[in-house]
Amino acid sequence: MMGKIVHGGGITAAARQYGGRPEDWLDLSTGINPNPVALPEVPVSAWHRLPDQHLQERTREAARGYYRSGDILPLPVPGTQSVIQLLPRLVPGGSVAILSPTYGEYARAFTLANQKVRQLSTMDDLTEDDRLVVVVNPNNPDGRRLSIGQLRDLHERQYRRGGLLLVDEAFGDVEPEASIAPYAASMPGLIIFRSFGKFFGMAGLRLGFVIAQASVIARFEDWLGPWAVSGPALSIAASLMNGDTGAIRRRILDRHFALETILRRGGLSVAGGTALFALVADDHAEDIYTHLCRHHILVRKFDYARNWLRFGLAPDEEGDRRLAGVLESDDFRSVRPKI
Known part of the structure; x- marks a missing residue:
């Protein structure tokens, strides 16, 4: 029987392994808009x-x-x-x-x-x-x-x-x-x-x-x-x-641009993606994944492509700074000695 597939979004499991409260982690493991739209009124x-x-x-x-x-x-x-x-x-x-x-x-x-x-x-x-x-x-x-x-x-x-x-x-x-x-x-x-x-x-x-x-x-x-x-x-x-979704699209594209900018400044190679996530290809993907988890940032890794990591969008500039701070730190460079 084919085993279950591990998807993004496993913050609880990651927190149990690497510590911290799930709500304090930065979850970049999914391809979901990190800024949910305001709920419209729902009739009783x-x-x-x-x-x-x-x-x-x-x-x-x-x-x-x-x-x-x-x-x-x-x-x-x-x-x-x-x-x-x-x-x-x-x-x-x-x-x-x-x-x-x-x-x-x-x-x-x-x-x-x-x-x-x-x-x-x-x-x-x-x-x-x-x-x-x-x-x-x-x-x-x-x-x-x-x-x-x-x-x-x-x-x-x-x-x-x-x-x-x-x-x-x-x-x-x-x-x-x-x-x-x-x-x-x-x-x-x-x-x-x-x-x-x-x-x-x-x-x-x-x-x-x-x-x-x-x-x-x-x-x-x-x-x-x-x-x-x-x-x-x-x-x-x-x-x-039935509403205007233009502002949602623009916000997602702004968030995506910010993500790709941070990844490239951190020396990571963007190999593909959509507006809701970016795919990174790197020979040190497993080490990068673990390093990010130790800083309570979760991304998506793949059992069928060990050199891939998928980064979802941060919700705001604070999330951008948090990711950038880890990727541009001296201890991150020790994870990827070829940088």
């Missing part, structure tokens, strides 16, 4: 009642406008992780090709379902047997991007063979112009997963959306069962998606 009825149809419809209309999905009403789901685990039901036969390395839960879901998984570094290695192709775009953790043209070509290839294409746009909100969602209504066999919590800084809400043709959405809806998403989550999403 959203807490009191099961999610009524009108609330579902309001949220789906808001998501249609936000994702620009045209004739498709996106389906709210309790986090995209919930539908990743349902994917083996969607393609019970044939192999699954995953453009890798990427978010590990895709391979894990199919492996646990005893389905054939092929992790590919290029789409040139696709075969006739690949019933489903999974592309995370932009990719986690290296930020690899396929253009809309490349995705359309890939979809056409899959469609001709009776296959499906899944595009995970969990980190796509900062660059809406790169989303394939506006074309989804005319692309049967295309499935898009979107994350709500990363961009809005509300991962604890556990909310995502599926964009696909009605027959596919109906299957996910049936598998999830009634009331899969809470009334408060639906209400919050509808309000925020």
